[in-house]
Amino acid sequence: MSNIKIAIASDHAGFSLKEELVLFLTGKGLTPGNFGAFSAESADYPIYAKKLCINIQNCEFDCGILVCGTGLGMSIAANKFKGIRCALCSEPVSAVLAKQHNNANVLALGARIIGADMAKAIVGAWLGAEFSGARHEIRLRMISGFEGGGE
Numbered sequence: 001m002s003n004i005k006i007a008i009a010s011d012h013a014g015f016s017l018k019e020e021l022v023l024f025l026t027g028k029g030l031t032p033g034n035f036g037a038f039s040a041e042s043a044d045y046p047i048y049a050k051k052l053c054i055n056i057q058n059c060e061f062d063c064g065i066l067v068c069g070t071g072l073g074m075s076i077a078a079n080k081f082k083g084i085r086c087a088l089c090s091e092p093v094s095a096v097l098a099k100q101h102n103n104a105n106v107l108a109l110g111a112r113i114i115g116a117d118m119a120k121a122i123v124g125a126w127l128g129a130e131f132s133g134a135r136h137e138i139r140l141r142m143i144s145g146f147e148g149g150g151e
């Protein structure tokens with residue numbers, strides 16, 4: 001796990017949890033790329049979703065975590081980016097399946113929905129899981145076909 005290049009970003013609502021997750025990831029031997037926000041001052045979540053997703057698209061990072069109040073805005077924004085498969089999770093079972101079945105390369109979390117311990121459990125579960133491939137690969141290719149407005 002320690003060679004995964006992971007990025008993390010938040011808006012103001014997710015700032016505090018994001019900082020806790022930076023420490024959590026560092027404790028796991030990772031060096032997360034922190035794309036802000038860097039304070040709890042009001043900030044627009046799409047700006048931070050964009051920064052993180054572009055860095056994943058450019059292969060600067062393998063995967064990312066986005067934190068806002070509910071996780072909803074971040075996940076909606078992230079899923080507009082080609083090649084990004086963002087899963088909003090509030091418990092670890094979904095996080096494992098988001099990797100196994102959906103190969104989610106971005107995890108969205110809601111800082112106003114879950115606590116820090118739950119967020120860490122979700123992140124740990126997601127990072128520890130592996131994509132199952134096979135039939136799921138075929139389905140993800142179908143989804144990729146929708147990018148750019150496919151049928």
Ligand code: RB5
Pocket residue numbers: 011013014045068069070071072073074
């Ligand atoms: C900010 O107040 C809030 O709207 C944002 O953090 C997020 O929950 C949006 O989906």
